[in-house]
Amino acid sequence: MSNLDNLTSKIIEDAKKKADNIIAEAKEKESQIIEKKKKEAEKSSQNVIEKANLEGKNLFDRAISKTELKVRNEKLVAKQTVINKVFNEAVKELNAMxxxxxxxxxxxxxxxxxxxxxxxxxxxxxxxxxxxxxxxxxxxxxxxxxxxxxxxxxxxxxxxxxxxxxxxxxxxxxxxxxxxxxxxxxxxxxxxxxx
Incomplete structure (x- = not known):
């Protein structure tokens, strides 16, 4: 019986070692998968942040351009108004002859x-x-x-x-x-x- 006990013990011990190895491998794979997913999430979040920064900069640049264009147009309208007054004054001067x-x-x-x-x-x-x-x-x-x-x-x-x-x-x-x-x-x- 002792041979049978030894054999059973050996089988159980081998099975336990194999189970421990499988569990260790699974934990290692789990760690690798978690690490990989973390890196992907970090990269994805970095891409989202970069994209948001770029979009924010584009919106800011467009707002600045729009404001500059509006100011330029208002200056042109003001200049044109003054020029119109000058020419209208010329007509008034001629009429004052x-x-x-x-x-x-x-x-x-x-x-x-x-x-x-x-x-x-x-x-x-x-x-x-x-x-x-x-x-x-x-x-x-x-x-x-x-x-x-x-x-x-x-x-x-x-x-x-x-x-x-x-x-x-x-x-x-x-x-x-x-x-x-x-x-x-x-x-x-x-x-x-x-x-």
């Missing part, structure tokens, strides 16, 4: 235009009495191929005049003259005002 200055302006403008034949001069009702027959005679005496006649018609223009012949008009109202000069002068005016 006395009769002699106004007639001198009309004469010089008409003489500079490539006109011929009979032209009707149309003015605002406030300027109608300034255009006298003496003025027209003097002006017509200086023109080579054209004759200016005061039209009965008046227009709602802010100073200046309009020449009309056969339905074709040349607009020399102050506002129109300033608008035509504006394209060429706007940059110069902006540089004078804002540099």
């Amino acid at each position: 006395n009769k002699e200055q106004f007639l001198s302006y009309v004469k010089e403008q008409i003489k500079s235009l490539p006109i011929s034949g009979e032209q009707n001069i149309i003015v605002a009702s406030k300027d109608k009495e300034k255009i006298t027959s003496e003025f027209l005679n003097e002006l017509n005496g200086e023109l080579k191929n054209a004759k200016i006649i005061l039209s009965e018609e008046t227009r709602e223009i802010n100073g200046g005049f309009i020449l009309s012949k056969d339905g074709i008009e040349i607009n020399c109202s102050f506002a129109d003259v300033i608008d035509s000069l504006r394209y060429d002068l706007e940059n110069e005016v902006a540089n004078m005002l804002f540099d």
